[in-house]
Amino acid sequence: MKKTIILTLSICLFTIGIVSAQIIPNFSFGVKGGLNYTAFPSSGIFNNSNRAGYLAGVWARVGGLGFNFQPELYVTGKNIRIKDDLNNENTAKFTSIDVPLLFGGKIGAFGLGGRFYGGPVLSFAVNKDQSLTGATSDATSLRYKDANYGFQIGAGVDISSFSVDLRYEGGLNKIAYGDGNSHTRVNVFSLALAYKLFSL
Structure with a gap:
């Protein structure tokens, strides 16, 4: 009987903890960093090979009732090697400031949980280096x-x-000017580690 009471109380406390974690509004702020893997799909204009890049920045999260809003601000470097039919190569590297505005949900309690999310992202280019290794075209x-x-x-x-x-980013507009770049939209897979500095 005593064991049954203890088990019942434990289950109740665990359930209350989970419900409280979902209902009570909270705010968190932290830093993040990671790697990305970039691809620029094209329609036969050039071939491209994916290359690794980086990301580093800050994030905030506010939410309750199991839902949250997570804006982020980070610097990201995207790299790719492109080659045309004449074997001309260009190592394209560009740096941008990205601003994702993500909406999602969370389950879990006691410091352990899972999240899922989605939303728009704005990207502002700050560096557009291209290292030509073949004839310019x-x-x-x-x-x-x-x-x-x-x-x-x-x-x-x-x-x-x-x-x-673990995140996927899909471009909704072409990232470069010109008819030849009409299908050049960025696709990015990223893996990031984040650390929460504080929460309220």
Whole structure:
């Protein structure tokens, strides 16, 4: 009987903890960093090979009732090698400031939980380096736009103050000027580690 009472109380406390974690509004702020894997799909204008890049920045999260809003601000470096039919190569590297505005849900309690989210992302180019390794041609150069927009979807796991996120980003507009770049939209897979600095 005593064991049954203790077990029942434990289950009740655990349930109350989960419900409280979902209902009570909260605010968190932290830093994040990670790697991305970038691809620029094209319609036969050039071939491209994916290359790894980086991301580093800050995030905030506010929510309750199991739902949350998570704006982020981070610097990201995206790299890709492109090649045309004449074997001209261009290593395209550009740096941007990305601003995702993500909406999602969370389940879990006691420092352990899972998240899923999605939303728009704005990207502002701050550096547009291109290192030509072959003869210069229109097919192997990109005239980047200063601003682009897209969407992100992903999921994450929270363990105490640490989080791990796996995310996909799809471009909604072409990232470069010119008819030859009409299908050049960025696709990015990223894996990031985040740390919560404080929560209220």
